[in-house]
Amino acid sequence: MRNAQRYLETVRSRGERGLELKRVYRNLQNEELFIRAYAKLYANEGAMTPGIDPKDTVDGMSLTRIDKIISDLKEGTYQWQPVRRTYVPKKGNSNRKRPLGIPGWNNKLTQEVIRMVLTAYYEPQFSDNSHGYRPRRGCHTALQSILLKWKGTKWFIEADIRGCFDNLSHTKLVEIIGRKITDERLLKLLKGMLEAGYLENWKYHQTYSGTPQGGICSPILANIFLNELDIYIEQELIPQYTTGEFRQVNPAYVQLAKELRQAQRKGEIQRYKQLVKERRSIPYGDPYDPDYRRLKYVRFADDFLLGFVGPKTEAVEIKRKIGTFLKTLGLTMSEEKTLITHATTGRARFLSYDIHMAKSDTRLRHKRRSINGSPILSVPPSVIKEWTRKYTRHGKPHHRPELINNSDYDIVTTYNLEFQGLANYYTMAHDVSTKLYPLKWVCRQSLVKTLADKHKQTARWVYRKYYRKQDNKIKAIEVKVSREGQDPLVAKFGAKPICFDRWASIEDKKPPIITPRNELITRLLTNQCELCGSNEKVNVHHIRKLKDLKRRYQGRKTPQKWAVKMMAIRRKTLVVCTPCHQEIHAGIYDGPKLK
Numbered sequence: 001m002r003n004a005q006r007y008l009e010t011v012r013s014r015g016e017r018g019l020e021l022k023r024v025y026r027n028l029q030n031e032e033l034f035i036r037a038y039a040k041l042y043a044n045e046g047a048m049t050p051g052i053d054p055k056d057t058v059d060g061m062s063l064t065r066i067d068k069i070i071s072d073l074k075e076g077t078y079q080w081q082p083v084r085r086t087y088v089p090k091k092g093n094s095n096r097k098r099p100l101g102i103p104g105w106n107n108k109l110t111q112e113v114i115r116m117v118l119t120a121y122y123e124p125q126f127s128d129n130s131h132g133y134r135p136r137r138g139c140h141t142a143l144q145s146i147l148l149k150w151k152g153t154k155w156f157i158e159a160d161i162r163g164c165f166d167n168l169s170h171t172k173l174v175e176i177i178g179r180k181i182t183d184e185r186l187l188k189l190l191k192g193m194l195e196a197g198y199l200e201n202w203k204y205h206q207t208y209s210g211t212p213q214g215g216i217c218s219p220i221l222a223n224i225f226l227n228e229l230d231i232y233i234e235q236e237l238i239p240q241y242t243t244g245e246f247r248q249v250n251p252a253y254v255q256l257a258k259e260l261r262q263a264q265r266k267g268e269i270q271r272y273k274q275l276v277k278e279r280r281s282i283p284y285g286d287p288y289d290p291d292y293r294r295l296k297y298v299r300f301a302d303d304f305l306l307g308f309v310g311p312k313t314e315a316v317e318i319k320r321k322i323g324t325f326l327k328t329l330g331l332t333m334s335e336e337k338t339l340i341t342h343a344t345t346g347r348a349r350f351l352s353y354d355i356h357m358a359k360s361d362t363r364l365r366h367k368r369r370s371i372n373g374s375p376i377l378s379v380p381p382s383v384i385k386e387w388t389r390k391y392t393r394h395g396k397p398h399h400r401p402e403l404i405n406n407s408d409y410d411i412v413t414t415y416n417l418e419f420q421g422l423a424n425y426y427t428m429a430h431d432v433s434t435k436l437y438p439l440k441w442v443c444r445q446s447l448v449k450t451l452a453d454k455h456k457q458t459a460r461w462v463y464r465k466y467y468r469k470q471d472n473k474i475k476a477i478e479v480k481v482s483r484e485g486q487d488p489l490v491a492k493f494g495a496k497p498i499c500f501d502r503w504a505s506i507e508d509k510k511p512p513i514i515t516p517r518n519e520l521i522t523r524l525l526t527n528q529c530e531l532c533g534s535n536e537k538v539n540v541h542h543i544r545k546l547k548d549l550k551r552r553y554q555g556r557k558t559p560q561k562w563a564v565k566m567m568a569i570r571r572k573t574l575v576v577c578t579p580c581h582q583e584i585h586a587g588i589y590d591g592p593k594l595k
Contacts, residue, residue: 004032008120015121025185028113029073034066037112039518041216042573048544051084051104052199058105060581062539063524069106078189080196081107082204083212101198101212111193111216118220121181126223127230132301133219139351140504142300143377143428146307146355147502150296152372153307153357155315156348159322160337164302165222166210169330170194173211173225193217209330219301225329226302232325233297233306237318241310244292247285247371256282283371298350305350307343315340344373353429354378379426379435387422388442397445399453408451408466408479412491415447423498433498440494447477447493470495520573529577531562537578546572 007027014021027033038061041047047058072078083101090096103111119135126134131142173194174187181187193215197206211218256279263272286292294309295318308315319340323333341348343357357373392398403411419440426432451462468478476494483489520540523530527538541562543549549566553559559567562584566574576584 004030004036007033008116011117011120012124016124018125021121021181022183024117024181024183025073025189028117028186029070031063031066031070033113033116034069034109035521037109037116038066039521041108041112042520042540042542045544046102047105047108048542049102051102051107052081053104056081056104056106057542058540059542060539061105061524061542062537063527064537065106065539066109069110073110073189076185078110080193082197082199083107083214085198085200085205099213101214103212103215107193108216114190114193115217115220118177118217118224122220122224122227126227127234127299129234129297130223130227130230130299132299132303133223139300139425140428142298142351143353144503145298146296146305146350146375147377147428150307150375152294152309153296153343153375154310155308155312156339156341156343156346156355157306157308157315157319157322158337158339158341158348158350159304159306159319160334161302161326162332162334164226164331165213165218167331168210168222168225170209172330173221176224176228222301226299228329229304229322229325230297230299233322237321238295238297241293241295241308241314241318244289247287247292248289250283250286253279253282253284285371287371300351303351305348305355312340347378349380352380352383353426354380377429378431379429383426384435384439387439391442391446397442397449399446399449401453403450404454407481408454409481409489409491411450411454412447412466412477412479412493415443415450416491416493419443419493420496423496424504427499427501427504430500430502432500436498440498444477444494520571523573523575526575528575529580530565530575531580532577534577534579538575539578539581541574541576541581541584543572546570 007030011021038058042058042061050057069078081104083103086100086102087097088100090098123134129145131137131139131145170191174191177190178187194211195207197204198212199205211221256275260272260275260279263275292309293314294307296307298305306318308318319333319338323338326333339348344359347354347356349355354377356376356378358376359373391400403414406414422439423432423436426436429435445459448459448462451466452459455461462477466477466479467475469475470478470492474495474497476492478493478495479491481489481491524538524540527535529535529538543566546566549563549572553563562574562576562580566572
């Protein structure tokens with residue numbers, strides 16, 4: 001079996017050249033691929049979350065477990081287990097919930113191996129206009145493409161696909177993959193994964209369409225499917241609705257220029273000044289040029305936006321054509337949510353930003369008329385209203401009772417992470433400081449009241465104790481936690497200014513596909529119990545968080561040997577033999593049984 005790194009490089013090379021990919025199923029049976037998948041997934045919070053089998057988690061991971069999966073793949077007996085379905089609240093609406101499928105660990109591992117291969121092959125072939133669930137791309141790269149290329153847009157077409165991920169046709173998806181990956185065994189494996197079904201309240205349900213939300217492979221499979229839409233828009237619609245190299249000269253502008261020359265020859269100074277003023281209000285290019293059209297496109301997952309320069313009748317026609325094409329993929333465009341918005345007088349919503357076109361270049365000190373206005377990003381008022389509601393009650397800042405039992409350090413950290421994450425996301429909005437500074441005050445007042453309620457003190461007491469001026473003269477709430485022999489831990493709220501950055505480089509970064517072997521894998525391949533030194537039946541003991549382990553032993557004189565070892569190496573994993581692992585779970589090491 002070839003080296004995993006070399007195989008992924010070969011797959012990527014064939015993807016870049018657009019060549020077919022064969023014998024993928026055979027190359028999935030590679031122990032090194034599964035080891036890489038384990039190294040990527042084990043640290044995720046969901047690694048300890050079971051599927052339908054409570055024991056099917058990352059805990060107890062071993063090379064023997066990987067060998068069993070590979071053996072089942074070789075013999076063709078590998079079985080996909082139904083996912084465990086749960087529901088999580090939808091963003092911005094706690095009353096509505098969306099389904100989430102949680103697969104077992106063995107299935108997660110296999111899906112990650114498949115995802116690595118599919119990503120290596122398809123990533124070079126995806127469109128530059130696609131930004132969702134891709135390495136080194138994210139919401140901000142999608143928004144930056146609008147700022148760079150959408151100058152002069154007249155109409156926004158906000159497209160919405162009804163239940164996109166739940167309605168992806170399995171047959172169509174397998175057919176699309178089968179065009180370039182000619183491996184029937186792999187296609188059968190993928191089809192089995194898609195049709196594995198789900199378990200809800202211990203009742204089995206068959207899945208007839210869609211990619212399971214929560215699945216490792218779901219994002220790459222959705223991008224492969226929606227790449228058909230990218231191809232259609234880029235190769236058919238954009239060439240059809242992009243005509244003319246330059247706009248024709250505006251006849252009104254030409255007429256005013258002629259009158260200016262006449263007034264200059266006659267020495268009519270007042271009339272000349274008036275005509276100059278009128279000319280400045282008229283664009284040089286003809287806004288109604290019938291031979292000039294431009295169509296722009298950007299997509300993030302199933303959310304996509306089009307910008308069109310031309311009449312509204314053609315924008316409506318573009319919307320209809322996209323709806324017709326989506327029907328060939330088995331998808332339906334939501335008519336009530338697919339809007340055509342005037343780019344100057346209205347605002348389009350994309351990736352939780354409001355987008356409109358400036359009538360003139362607002363970066364210039366003296367505003368000038370321009371038919372090619374620049375895109376402007378702004379913070380939607382609904383976002384500020386939603387976040388304000390989180391920190392207020394009856395219109396006034398209020399404490400958060402759910403944080404009362406946390407330490408002061410954790411409370412300040414929680415508030416800072418929430419607000420700074422919001423400020424970082426909207427840093428590309430031109431009104432980010434105008435909109436977020438009032439929210440910052442509300443958030444700070446809520447923080448102060450939460451700390452005051454925790455200590456049964458007044459807000460003035462909290463300000464005296466924690467309100468400090470930083471190096472850049474910005475006042476912030478600051479909490480320090482001293483540590484013996486180490487620098488103190490510091491949590492701050494409000495230390496960073498809220499700044500507008502039109503070209504913010506904030507990306508959804510992911511580790512590269514080909515990664516070097518990490519420290520845990522080296523420990524596992526050493527094949528030695530880190531407690532007793534045994535070399536037989538070695539696996540890995542996992543816990544959710546190391547800080548939970550430290551909290552468990554606070555105030556206890558003698559933590560057990562396995563806990564001491566974990567805290568000493570500062571890892572939430574411990575390579576142990578099977579007897580030691582069984583004793584840990586039986587409670588022999590620390591008394592209470594681990595859950």
